[in-house]
Amino acid sequence: MKRLIVLPFALLLGLSFQVSALCLYVSESYSGIIEGKMELTAHGPFIITPAGGCSGASIDANVSPGGAGSAPRIAIERELGGGWQSVANSIGSSVSYVGGFGTYRVRLDNPDAISKSYSGSVRYGR
Numbered sequence: 001m002k003r004l005i006v007l008p009f010a011l012l013l014g015l016s017f018q019v020s021a022l023c024l025y026v027s028e029s030y031s032g033i034i035e036g037k038m039e040l041t042a043h044g045p046f047i048i049t050p051a052g053g054c055s056g057a058s059i060d061a062n063v064s065p066g067g068a069g070s071a072p073r074i075a076i077e078r079e080l081g082g083g084w085q086s087v088a089n090s091i092g093s094s095v096s097y098v099g100g101f102g103t104y105r106v107r108l109d110n111p112d113a114i115s116k117s118y119s120g121s122v123r124y125g126r
Contacts, residue, residue: 022053023125031119034072034110043122044105045079054125061106062094066117072108074120079103 030043048057065071076088076097084105088097097104106122 023055023058024052025123026126027121027123029119029121030106031066031117033066033115033117034108035115036110036113039107039109042074042106042108042118042120045103046105046124046126047103048101048124048126050101052126057097057099057101057104057125059088059097059104059106059122059124060094061096061120061122063108063118063120064093066119069112069114069116072110072116072118075107075109077105077107079105 026046028043032040032042034040042063043061048054048059059076061074061076063071063074071093074090074093074095075086076095077084078087078099079085079102086107087099087104088095104124106120108118110116
């Protein structure tokens with residue numbers, strides 16, 4: 001009797017693992033210096049399509065200061081209609097987004113007057 005109960009759960013666990021394993025995730029790092037009162041593209045643009053087995057775009061990005069002080073602000077932007085639209089913003093050091101397939105980039109904003117060094121990474125399904 002226990003086998004009859006355990007078998008459906010084992011099958012469901014196996015199926016859920018296989019479905020999530022189909023999406024190929026890419027992790028990439030970036031670093032540099034951002035001037036005071038400037039914005040820049042830290043990573044991208046990159047394209048997320050259904051060809052990698054993903055059910056949609058899933059992006060996680062973070063940034064850390066290279067020295068003392070705060071990290072630059074981080075955002076994820078999506079290309080729409082020939083321009084870029086912000087889809088996820090954070091005042092902290094990380095940002096995540098889940099949405100449709102498309103072309104994306106990770107942007108940094110340094111609201112301070114002094115330059116900052118930074119490093120970060122982005123992980124997304126491709």
